[in-house]
Amino acid sequence: xxxxxPKLPDGxxxxxxxDCATCQMVEPLLALIAASTNLTVYTQDDPTFPESVPxxxxxxxxxxxxxxxxxxxxxxxxxxxxxxxxxxGWSRADWQRLTGLxxxxxxxxVMRPGCGSMSVDPDRVDALxxxxxxxxxxxxxxxxxxxxxEFEAMxxxxxxxxxxxxxxxxxxxxxxxxxxxxxPQDVVAIAPPDLVELTVEKIAINAVMAGCxxxxxxxxxxxxEAVCTDTFNMHGVLATTMPVGPVIICNGPGTRAIGxxxxxxxxxxxxxxxxxxxxxVQLTIRNVGGGRPGEVDRATHGNPxxxxxxxxxxELGSPFTSLATERGIALGQNAVTVFAGEGPxxxxxxxxxxxxxxxxxxxxxxxxVHHPKLVIGFxxxxxxxxxxxxxFAQEGWTREQLITQLIxxxxxxxxxxxxxxxxxxxxxxxxxxDATLPKFRPGGILLTFAGGGAGLFSSIVAGWANSAxxxxxxxxxxxx
Amino acid sequence: xxxxxAMSSAGLIILDxxxxxxxxxxxxxxxxxxxxxxxxxxxxxSKPRGNVFxxxxxxxxxxxxxxxxxxxxxxxxxxxxxxxxxxxxxxxNLVIEALAD
Numbered sequence: 058x059x060x061x062x063p064k065l066p067d068g069x070x071x072x073x074x075x076d077c078a079t080c081q082m083v084e085p086l087l088a089l090i091a092a093s094t095n096l097t098v099y100t101q102d103d104p105t106f107p108e109s110v111p112x113x114x115x116x117x118x119x120x121x122x123x124x125x126x127x128x129x130x131x132x133x134x135x136x137x138x139x140x141x142x143x144x145x146g147w148s149r150a151d152w153q154r155l156t157g158l159x160x161x162x163x164x165x166x167v168m169r170p171g172c173g174s175m176s177v178d179p180d181r182v183d184a185l186x187x188x189x190x191x192x193x194x195x196x197x198x199x200x201x202x203x204x205x206x207e208f209e210a211m212x213x214x215x216x217x218x219x220x221x222x223x224x225x226x227x228x229x230x231x232x233x234x235x236x237x238x239x240x241p242q243d244v245v246a247i248a249p250p251d252l253v254e255l256t257v258e259k260i261a262i263n264a265v266m267a268g269c270x271x272x273x274x275x276x277x278x279x280x281x282e283a284v285c286t287d288t289f290n291m292h293g294v295l296a297t298t299m300p301v302g303p304v305i306i307c308n309g310p311g312t313r314a315i316g317x318x319x320x321x322x323x324x325x326x327x328x329x330x331x332x333x334x335x336x337x338v339q340l341t342i343r344n345v346g347g348g349r350p351g352e353v354d355r356a357t358h359g360n361p362x363x364x365x366x367x368x369x370x371x372e373l374g375s376p377f378t379s380l381a382t383e384r385g386i387a388l389g390q391n392a393v394t395v396f397a398g399e400g401p402x403x404x405x406x407x408x409x410x411x412x413x414x415x416x417x418x419x420x421x422x423x424x425x426v427h428h429p430k431l432v433i434g435f436x437x438x439x440x441x442x443x444x445x446x447x448x449f450a451q452e453g454w455t456r457e458q459l460i461t462q463l464i465x466x467x468x469x470x471x472x473x474x475x476x477x478x479x480x481x482x483x484x485x486x487x488x489x490x491d492a493t494l495p496k497f498r499p500g501g502i503l504l505t506f507a508g509g510g511a512g513l514f515s516s517i518v519a520g521w522a523n524s525a526x527x528x529x530x531x532x533x534x535x536x537x
Numbered sequence: 538x539x540x541x542x543a544m545s546s547a548g549l550i551i552l553d554x555x556x557x558x559x560x561x562x563x564x565x566x567x568x569x570x571x572x573x574x575x576x577x578x579x580x581x582x583s584k585p586r587g588n589v590f591x592x593x594x595x596x597x598x599x600x601x602x603x604x605x606x607x608x609x610x611x612x613x614x615x616x617x618x619x620x621x622x623x624x625x626x627x628x629x630n631l632v633i634e635a636l637a638d
Contacts, residue, residue, distance in 0.1 A: 197553035207549050216554050225552045253556040262554045293614030344554040526612040 236271025
């Protein structure tokens with residue numbers, strides 16, 4: 058019950074509707090009850106029902122909503138304005154007890170279930186929540202004209218990523234907010250580039266637009282907490298001319314509970330959670346943070362993953378410990394890891410039959426991250442597939458062992474990397490000619506496991522300028 | 538009018554997904570006709586070869602009688618620190634921010 062609930066009169070109160078066989082069955086009893094006690098009848102659908110006693114039409118379902126009527130008929134005892142007892146549906150014993158009429162309904166069945174109250178009708182409940190909740194929503198209401206196409210109107214206002222978005226009506230946003238225990242005006246982060254306070258409510262609005270279900274909202278919030286850190290440096294990720302955006306890797310049992318895809322086509326289209334969580338993050342940065350292409354976003358090419366790039370790690374199938382565990386998250390906790398990355402590229406190796414052979418292949422392909430002659434400055438995600446992962450599982454390779462070998466085998470003499478070597482101007486500065494350098498810094502490979510059960514392929518996602526001069530990956534626990 | 542009544546008589550109501558802020562407008566200072574005697578700040582954003590460009594700009598400015606102060610961002614990937622912006626504002630009449638690549 059909310060603070061503005063209409064008070065029920067003392068005595069007995071019954072809520073009914075004509076479109077309910079049980080309500081019609083008990084109708085003759087209502088006159089008997091009214092003759093012996095103070096009975097107030099609320100009717101939901103038809104003001105002429107019941108005919109045997111006068112009734113109050115609960116036309117806007119205000120009484121039903123505020124008093125949590127889930128089933129009709131519901132019979133309530135009210136003493137001094139307070140509910141003291143209730144029964145729903147027809148239960149002869151309960152009705153006899155509440156009314157004090159010992160022979161009430163002796164000719165009726167002992168029990169008959171009721172019908173759904175109109176106040177919990179799925180077609181009505183969202184509008185009722187908006188109308189009657191002490192609404193916590195404070196965002197500006199934008200009223201579109203009846204002549205406007207809402208999808209065109211939202212595109213015209215610059216609120217979309219170029220694809221249609223779901224209109225964020227108050228009904229949908231309140232339903233979305235039910236996906237988190239956090240208060241709508243909680244400030245989650247300071248959103249770059251405009252450095253504005255990012256509230257749960259604004260995230261919920263953008264999550265609705267992205268197509269999220271309420272249960273995805275905690276994941277969107279966690280990912281935004283992660284990208285809006287100085288460590289991740291979302292401002293720089295936007296402003297750079299390089300083609301990177303937030304890549305979100307999800308871990309924990311919650312990924313399976315919300316139906317995320319870590320299998321066939323995990324990085325592609327078709328899964329609602331994967332695609333809308335990443336999209337919600339980017340829409341929030343666009344709309345709340347103010348990061349728009351051509352403005353602060355100066356990417357030369359960008360990449361399609363900047364609409365959404367989010368997937369789950371296949372923890373159950375992986376031969377390795379999970380990425381989240383590696384990054385300090387306790388087993389069984391839900392977490393997101395964000396990485397400033399470009400689009401994925403495929404590593405084909407269908408002939409390797411040992412972990413050693415496959416590692417050499419992976420190193421050769423990882424060397425091409427951004428440029429074969431540029432080293433240490435860029436990180437990468439390596440997504441090993443089940444078919445490739447089996448080679449490591451067969452020989453008992455651990456996560457640490459694979460990463461150590463990848464970095465160890467990536468060492469290249471400086472004379473091959475230096476500017477001008479191999480007829481290529483790009484390269485490392487001349488003073489490093491005599492050094493032997495690894496492709497990646499320590500921790501510069503984020504090893505994860507996902508993909509369909511067939512295909513001797515892995516996938517590489519190259520990063521952006523790493524460390525304090527650019528972006529470091531950030532992992533955050535997903536809250537409630 | 539209740540929300541439900543409003544819904545039945547008007548178009549769709551949606552919630553503003555933006556930060557709802559209105560950018561502050563600031564009046565531009567008038568453009569100087571001559572740089573002689575003025576202090577010009579040159580902000581290097583720390584991209585490769587930005588210093589080459591700024592060295593030449595500095596030469597040209599000094600040749601026109603300007604005093605030049607050089608500044609350099611810690612990293613090109615992040616906005617200039619507040620203290621540096623304040624220092625530039627306090628000590629310079631003009632500022633040129635140099636990109637590179």
